[in-house]
Amino acid sequence: MVNRYSLRDESGHPVESPAEILMRTARVVAEAENNYRSSGATSIEIREKFFEMLYEMRFMPNGRTMANAGTKYGQLANCFVLPVEDDLGKGTDSIFSVLRKAILVLQTGGGVGFSFGRIRPKDASISTTKGKTTGAVSFIKVYDTAFWVIGQGGGRRSAAMAVLPVWHPDILEFVKCKSEEGQITNFNISVGITDEFMKAVKKDDDFTLRHPENGEMYKMIPARELFSAIVDSAYKNGEPGVLFLDTANASNPVPHLYKLEATNPCGEQFLGPYENCCLGSINLREHVKKFSNHKFSNSQMKSQYMVDWDKLAETVQLATRFLDNVVDANKYVTAVPEIEEAARRVRRIGLSVMGLSDLMYMVNVRYGSAKGQELASQIMEFIRYYAMKSSVELAKIRGPFPGIVGSIYDPQNMTWSVPKPLIAHKTNFGRSQLDWKSLIKELKQDGIRNGAQTTIAPTGSIATISGLEGYGCEPVFALSYTRHTREGAEREGKEWREMYYTSELFSKLLIAHGLTKSQRNIVLEKVRKNGGSCQGIDEVPKEIRDVYVVSSDLAASEHVRMQASMQRWIDNSISKTINFPPNARPEEIAAAYQLGWATGLKGMTVYVEGSRQQVVLEKKIGPYETKTEKQVTSEELCPECGTPMRKEEGCSTCPACAYSKCDK
Template sequence: MEKQSIQLTPNARLVLEKRYLKKDTRGLPVESPEDMFRRMASNVASADLIYDKNADINSLEEQFYNLLATLQFMPNSPALMNAGRDLQQLLACFVLPVEDSIELIFETVKQAALIHKSGGGTGFSFSRIRPRNDIVSTSGGCASGPISFMRVFNEATEAINQGGFRRGANMAVLRVDHPDILDFISSKKVEGELRNFNISVGITDKFMDAVEGNLDFQLINPRVNSVAKLVNASELFEQIVRFAWKNGEPGILFLDTINAANPTPFIGTIEGTNPCGEQPLLPYEACVLGSINLSRMVVLKNEKYVIDWNRLEHVIQLAVHFLDNVIDVSKYPIHQIERITKGNRKIGLGVMGFADLLIKLGISYNSEEAIQCAEGLMKFFSQKANEASIRLAEKRGVFSNYPKSIYAQKGNQRYRNATRTTIAPTGTISIIANCSSGIEPLFAIVYKRHVLLE
């Protein structure tokens, strides 16, 4: 690719200056956007030396720089913030376990604070915590339940400013069979409550079968793994729907469906996701995300835009290389996260600017043609990301947990990364790239954007 000057909108420059660029002791930027992209490209390219001491990292740095500077690809925010700096924590998505113990709960609070400080977001399942009013044997008192501990995590998050970047973000998951599920569903009914959390109910196949049959459903005390009470499944599902309509939350996670696609089931069970829900992860696992700007993946032919499949394939290949390198150059907040993250090497390459792409192609977003375009596009996207990961595995080896993965059982797909693709919301990086966010439509043709910087 040829090196091009960076074309940034005023909003993009404002976001970069306030949140991403290095600053002096007075809070003033001491680098330009060009410097930031160069800092990141140089830092991430250096990982190639781990696998080949004669690697041409100068050439790779130029390729990475031009990929970023032309706004064709953007990694998750921590990579923009921290690459080549003291923090050097470059991953966005983390899931931490929450055990039924005061000591371990507050250890997790500390671990979450370290992650938030470095710009990452955290997901938790609170399903192991004993229900409210359950017995506490050591004191003879009553347990306060998972909702009370969610508030502790929320207040800790409120106190941590992510390196001057933004407040932390969390996902709270509670299994649908937990005795406190009704309290969880309504936990954000008051505006401002748990404002640093998204909440999702962990749905099981057993529960959905009970909903369809209008049957009673068992709520299980996780402390003793016994039935605490029975509820009507349809009525419980109606409560979920009602609050989702009223508040926009809770969301739902189909846990059995997620675990059916778990690439490393012998390593652990997936019980949570990152704050926006797009990346299911094992306890103590992290993932690096990045998104390709589809609005740039077009070429004019006969005075009409068409998808530039050659360019898209090249960018996918380079982006997979970039994200795999990030795993190696990143620092990790705690050793458990480093161990499982490097063991599985999950990456989440996604897209942004899909609505802009459709506009350029002359396709209405709410049309059958748009659905067909999306299906063809993402089939190609997934295939090429898989091929790029396989090529990396040929040079660098498969991820170390591969023998315990579903791919080893099938005996044919030798991937460098346990997962390759993820569609993220791309809230801030789409502002930098000046494109529509994720796969969302444009909600207005003309609008005024207010960039929240505090």
């Protein structure tokens, strides 16, 4: 935490302790209370509540909030989307005007998403010069080069997302533009998928590509041919991702203002033109409690823990207030005034979670199972309810978001309704009933403070700081694995150092079941040989194996359905990776996309193990509690989002969020 978020002296040395970082953050965010006379509490009282919540690690704001709170720039948001028009430089949203704005945003540490769907296709006629256009992909490469240049100072590299709608004539070139690693290094790419396209794939019909400027037909192509190109590219290197645009727009809270076209670089935030979002995540592992003095038996493992729903409700409501304050406390990029205008018009916040898999381990529910899907759904409904409840209470004091008239929350014509769960809520997890009827009545009377409230971010950095084993809503990567890092390697005379990681929860459970140290060491070595999984290892009690699954133990359908169970209650999107084993086939990727669309996902990312040249976390065999002398050339895990980093020209760069560290 200190290395990443502390203020620094003139020589660049950190000057804050972790507690001081959190107090500074709490103080700056609480000062926004002074904007409202009838806030119900003084800013000092709220500051203490915020600090307690952060210090107990019940909730952590995004990295930019902790790094920049109280600084000269004070830019507290991580996520932005900027519009790009088919104009070289005349308009405010022209290609090169937006490039300038994007660079100013990137300099503050934000990540930016763009839709290039309005750019004319390659070889279209240019009336003024009688020449031909170079197409959307050419301008993505221009942006990528500019971002690479400004990132050469070291530190945090540029993070960007390029989206192209599936109907754009340049779509095939776009799909293949990252087929060779290193061609485009600062962008994630995603295809904006429509329902029309997915239906054409299902029926094996032709699909119409259209001119961006007038919507007229450009040409017809077989839908499955294009779908196969998307699948094959994702199969080979994890990109492009897919965004289901019609699904996202079906729950767009402000359809009267804009259509949703693009997301932030990690994909969890669909945003309108110039919008940004301040994120923060609830640490679910800190929201369990013991409910019995259980002693383990050889025949059955009963959980000692249950969800602490009362504590969770308290945290959700306080965290919602925290994030609404961030909208006011943020020092927006002054050279791009549209950003502040957009932020205050809809007042989006992104309340996320992390440590879902940790919680499931503790309450003895298998991630990915039907019961696991239901528990995830119940948790996210609970969080959505109390986030909305808090936002309605804030609206009573501070007023609803200015763009509420015409929105789905318009008190005079509200079109929002309570979602229906993907899987029926039948299991009693000790949760109290949620009074949605009364909440809707209050919403119709007073409006709501925030146009969007919830999301699920990847949370790599803050999850690591919080000591969690599962990032965001992801399953645990492995119960024991090797991590490659440069930290401390120089002292050993190496470029890289291998660190052997073991799940704390798993280790404690082995101890609780009476395994000796030597027995545990044998188990952990077998787990490493088994790709980080305890499945099929007889020395691990069955009741542990039934619950302690890792990412590679799950079928793709279980990954998808877990995400879909949560998506029902998330009004924005979810950053999650659908993992496939090395022997997966392209047809399995295709089936996952079709299931994701059918179950209501807004976006998907897939990854076939070993498909990228650079990999960070290896589930390799290694000595337990010993060092290795082997030199390593693969990359380390991104501390921001947990994605495998790539090494290019002396810099290790995350392909998801573009965090970077460069060789000295």
